[in-house]
Amino acid sequence: MDTVTIDLTRETPLRESTLKVMRAALRDFYLVMREAGLYAFANPLSSEILIAFKREQERTLANKGAPDHAGVRGETHEQSRRRPTAFLRQRQPQQWKPEVRKELADVREGICKVIDSMLDSTKVSVREKAVLHLLQSTGARLHEIVLMTVGGYQNEGIVGQAQVINKGSYGREVKTIYFAGNPHVQEALNAYLEQVRPLHDPQKRRRLADVDPKAPLFLTERGTPYSPKAFYWHWYRHYASLQNKCPVRFSPHDLRHLFVTEYLIRLKMKCGLGTEHFDAETYLSEREAFGSQIMNWRSAWTIDIYDQSRNAEAIFSTLAEYQRDLSQRHHVVQPDLAMNHSQVQCIPSVIPQAGPELGPETTVVWALDAETLDWIKSMEQQAQKSMER
Template structure:
């Protein structure tokens, strides 16, 4: 059955006074405050692109609740107790997302199938985030349905019970009890299995230029061109570029750099982005022409205050992710390439690593440059780069294997050119199985392992 989209959102029209910049409507006419309040609470804890992504994941689910959910013979309402919400979420995962769900004590395992979209994890995160917000806003009076409370309780018990019977743990400084290994508490009621995050390896050297060409076809302005170039050249997230200020540019020593925030830094400028001289020229041209035209004070770069946003809309207001994405998606559609904006970051890392391997002369130089890349990207977990390196390890194996196959083909040709085995070139060996061959112990160990 095809679901009708009953829930949709609209941005606040110009000239309308409201504390909401976006509002969700039910059947296009009736405001739906739970999702509206959730969105605005979410942008207080995340960036706007994340909040909008979560909202887009929830809208189909809420439409499905009204049309197809069933708990004890009735449709499920979003504000019902956790038991009803869990049943509805499980049915939605099975029926609409093609997942397999199975019981495991106090929670459920979720397996994606070939019918499942890639957004299963995103949907579960969004629903969990929704109830977290509505509980904080005092609009949902129960515990979070997407949290496995027993997992929290078990984790708490294991972290407080000591090795001494009926006694709490001694402080770590006492040194009398084994330390508890650090591990992240998995508190989700629906636990995705075999869903370890893997970055996408995008190894098309011409990808940026294909996107620029598509942008030209849909008449991108200088603003969209500069943003796209910054994404590919810096490896930044979209919000880290779109939300730049003039002061972020002036704060750096180099005219090819800007300061920006990082995911989780709560707006604090903790890293920098570096881009090409050609992009600098386009940026300055944008600031002194296109942007100046839309600026309410008609200021160019030299006269702009530090707090002024770098990118503006045609109305002279700060450029937002939602407005930018409209222009991006038009170009992507024309290009014929399915490219989520975040993939520009994966492309940057893949390209950067390839250059490191191609230009470095020693292993020490490779390691040094990799550490520089990790610091630049600001990865919290340094092991993230290992997944990318696995790709290059496979590439190196393919090259060396191809070389081996090429050598085998040459030797086969040489062998066939001989009139008899007696005329084999010196250095070629035919082993007589009756002969006793002395083999190095390490090689023998390797051979034994192949049996």
């Protein structure tokens, strides 16, 4: 195709994000110059071939005027928008996926233990506890919480909800977070707003009604707006002594992934997971609604990535069971399903209780299927006949 791909190396003086911004700025500069009649040539940052190819594909797209939720359009509007037209292109990284190790039950439990310890600690400030409660109960991003405004929190008087600045919303408070179901969240917010914020407010105002709606809800001790960088400083100061409670290291952003994972587990159980009456239709519809209304994802397919990681958890669980069997010298061979079950010797699938340690002279009993046993028996008979001769 009519493009040039840029590969970054260790010697590249600019970050990948910086190059993307520079390319976009230059592309828009030439676009404006051409529209104003001040540049008579083709846009050097766009490929005329790719532009024509994109227009032709959109022209022939099935049901191109339909919205995404109708499910009849040939591709989503986001996929159409992302069709490349740039002449200079950077190699795209692989699609993001949740880290499967952090999806396992022991890690999820460890994350909850660390957060619970922080919330119970007298060394963690009231402000940080309020932020942690919101992160844990809403699945919001860190910057959405710490940059919340007074007006966004007041939310026109609707309790248990708040308006925050979503990723890619250009500073507009267009995303709603919900926390009415957990009373500890509101208790933590009330404690901060009544006990701490008035001390840091430059004008010592105690009522939010007297504060400008555009003012930040969370303040530093100097009265300046709180920031993700400031929260991380406090986070790592308290996290260092608690990280041994979790098998792997994690960050505040992992609370967002935990929120989605735990919700999907509960939704599957609600729909009858593990029974003969699993309601797949209800699961898929509620899962999609969760992604669009609670997480506010623009793409309806983002939730699929998390569901695939849930399938990967089963793989790791089976692997762990197998490795535990190896440590206890238990081995199993898959039986021939065509054989009668009474003819097959098989090791139970459950892990036996730990017994006495095996000594060097201990005999290890191998469980074999019926076909292998018949083969061994025939070999023994042949050996016996040869000895009789």
